Amino acid sequence: MGIRTGEDYIRALKSRQPEVWMNGRKVTDLVNEDNFKQPIREIAKLYDMQHDSKYRDKITSICEETGERVSNAFIVPKNYGDLMARRELYDVWAEATFGLMGRTPDFLNVTVTSMASSPDFYNQYNSDWAENIKNYYKYIRDNDLFMTHALINPQVDRSKSSHEQKDLFTHLGAVEETPDGLIVRGAKMLATLAPITDEVIIYSFPGFKPGDERYALSFAVPIDTPGLRLMCREPMQDGKRPLFDHPLASRFEENDAVLIFNDVLVPWDRVFLYNNVDAANKLYSETGLSQNTHQNAARGLVKLKFAQEVASKVADAIGVDGFLNVQTQLGELVQSVETIRALLRTAENEYTIRSNGEAIPNPIPLETIRGILPKAYPRAIEVIQTIGASGLILPPTEADLNNPELAEDIDRYYGGRSGISGEERVRLFKLAWDLSGEAFGQRLVQYERYYSGDPVRKLGMFYSKHKSQNSFDMVDRALEEANDFKNRYPKNPV
Numbered sequence: 001m002g003i004r005t006g007e008d009y010i011r012a013l014k015s016r017q018p019e020v021w022m023n024g025r026k027v028t029d030l031v032n033e034d035n036f037k038q039p040i041r042e043i044a045k046l047y048d049m050q051h052d053s054k055y056r057d058k059i060t061s062i063c064e065e066t067g068e069r070v071s072n073a074f075i076v077p078k079n080y081g082d083l084m085a086r087r088e089l090y091d092v093w094a095e096a097t098f099g100l101m102g103r104t105p106d107f108l109n110v111t112v113t114s115m116a117s118s119p120d121f122y123n124q125y126n127s128d129w130a131e132n133i134k135n136y137y138k139y140i141r142d143n144d145l146f147m148t149h150a151l152i153n154p155q156v157d158r159s160k161s162s163h164e165q166k167d168l169f170t171h172l173g174a175v176e177e178t179p180d181g182l183i184v185r186g187a188k189m190l191a192t193l194a195p196i197t198d199e200v201i202i203y204s205f206p207g208f209k210p211g212d213e214r215y216a217l218s219f220a221v222p223i224d225t226p227g228l229r230l231m232c233r234e235p236m237q238d239g240k241r242p243l244f245d246h247p248l249a250s251r252f253e254e255n256d257a258v259l260i261f262n263d264v265l266v267p268w269d270r271v272f273l274y275n276n277v278d279a280a281n282k283l284y285s286e287t288g289l290s291q292n293t294h295q296n297a298a299r300g301l302v303k304l305k306f307a308q309e310v311a312s313k314v315a316d317a318i319g320v321d322g323f324l325n326v327q328t329q330l331g332e333l334v335q336s337v338e339t340i341r342a343l344l345r346t347a348e349n350e351y352t353i354r355s356n357g358e359a360i361p362n363p364i365p366l367e368t369i370r371g372i373l374p375k376a377y378p379r380a381i382e383v384i385q386t387i388g389a390s391g392l393i394l395p396p397t398e399a400d401l402n403n404p405e406l407a408e409d410i411d412r413y414y415g416g417r418s419g420i421s422g423e424e425r426v427r428l429f430k431l432a433w434d435l436s437g438e439a440f441g442q443r444l445v446q447y448e449r450y451y452s453g454d455p456v457r458k459l460g461m462f463y464s465k466h467k468s469q470n471s472f473d474m475v476d477r478a479l480e481e482a483n484d485f486k487n488r489y490p491k492n493p494v
């Protein structure tokens with residue numbers, strides 16, 4: 001089939017009925033559900049871009065194996081040019097959504113492509129797993145599917161491992177093997193956009209201990225698989241708020257869901273890893289799975305740049321960007337953006353070729369971005385809040401603007417510096433408040449902190465790896481030289 005259109009995507013959504021719960025009720029008409037309508041439109045727009053002559057050759061390529069046109073996310077990169085073709089896709093889709101939608105289809109499409117490019121990893125444990133992930137990759141590539149993923153366990157008791165939780169199936173685990181497949185029970189989270197995706201893939205961060213074998217799992221199933229319940233969080237917008245008043249929240253809300261597996265059958269050909277703690281702990285580091293950090297970084301850069309531009313526009317609109325304290329805050333944001341941009345470029349320029357022939361960006365600058373963004377993005381939001389001050393919470397609504405009795409007052413008292421009308425400033429500050437104050441904007445902050453794991457443990461792992469791969473030669477040399485000096489000039493080492 002090759003690349004889908006937005007209409008293809010929506011048709012697929014209409015053709016199935018996953019078990020979705022929101023606000024205490026079952027959602028039975030996904031595409032007309034107020035909270036989902038707008039994000040569906042945004043995702044459909046991305047699929048349509050694949051067919052738009054302006055983008056088509058930038059973000060899609062001809063698949064060598066099938067001769068079909070596929071998303072660049074499905075091309076296994078062999079060289080710098082391939083990596084940059086992927087980057088082009090990340091940039092084009094991130095810019096179309098201002099970086100505010102973290103889980104656009106490219107993210108997991110790339111993830112699965114990387115998993116499938118590491119047959120040696122799977123083969124060392126079980127050749128069926130290697131075959132399954134390869135076939136699965138082809139399936140999502142050839143049907144251009146949109147996926148969600150759930151990596152972490154419910155937050156019940158983080159001080160205990162999976163097998164020590166008070167209920168054996170609090171964490172998702174295998175109940176039994178049957179001729180048709182594995183029966184799995186328990187919960188996984190946090191599956192962003194799950195109700196409006198086609199498929200869900202399960203895998204985990206490392207950290208399994210002996211005794212956790214039944215929880216060491218990786219598989220994929222269609223989102224409407226019987227027994228799979230999607231519990232959505234409370235919506236942060238109801239889909240009915242005017243675009244004028246909520247120009248971002250009313251377009252880019254990504255709902256998140258906890259996935260509850262009530263004895264779900266996973267067919268054997270959809271099992272990629274099972275009952276092996278060692279394999280589950282090495283999956284991340286040995287499959288190139290973390291290739292998706294490249295997409296994360298490119299998207300994160302667009303989002304940070306957007307926040308930086310919003311801060312600058314807000315400051316300019318009310319004539320405060322000539323003050324030194326405001327300039328230093330805005331300058332700091334520009335430097336954050338430039339830091340991420342430079343790191344991304346370094347990661348790409350310093351790409352290497354793995355033993356499987358796959359080109360991968362240097363993971364060290366990418367992990368460094370991963371360490372910086374959870375601080376840089378919240379800081380950008382704090383700067384918007386600090387500079388916008390009361391102006392962020394006072395703007396009138398579209399209804400106020402439409403009332404002729406209020407129009408004159410709004411223009412006079414809500415305008416900005418010379419040349420900025422009341423309506424212009426109101427619109428800008430509403431956008432800034434969506435990003436920095438609304439629940440929608442706060443989720444975006446929480447997303448940047450956590451979307452790719454706990455930054456605290458990630459930084460700890462980053463340092464442990466650094467220590468294992470680096471010696472501290474300069475310190476050794478300084479100590480040796482000092483010793484040498486002492487021996488040579490015992491009395492007066494001048």
Ligand SMILES: Cc1cc2nc3c(=O)[nH]c(=O)nc-3n(C[C@H](O)[C@H](O)[C@H](O)COP(=O)(O)OP(=O)(O)OC[C@H]3O[C@@H](n4cnc5c(N)ncnc54)[C@H](O)[C@@H]3O)c2cc1C
Nearest residue numbers: 149150151152158189190191192446447450451453454456
């Ligand atoms: C908006 C948003 C969207 C997300 N989307 C997805 C998604 O699409 N798919 C997905 O799989 N996940 C998603 N995530 C989840 C993300 O993977 C987790 O938030 C992240 O891994 C952290 O886990 P946690 O939230 O359970 O926090 P916890 O692990 O419960 O941590 C809570 C606190 O305790 C500390 N802590 C916990 N355990 C330890 C420990 N062992 N050592 C030291 N400190 C510890 C942490 O540092 C943290 O401060 C999303 C998260 C957010 C916020």
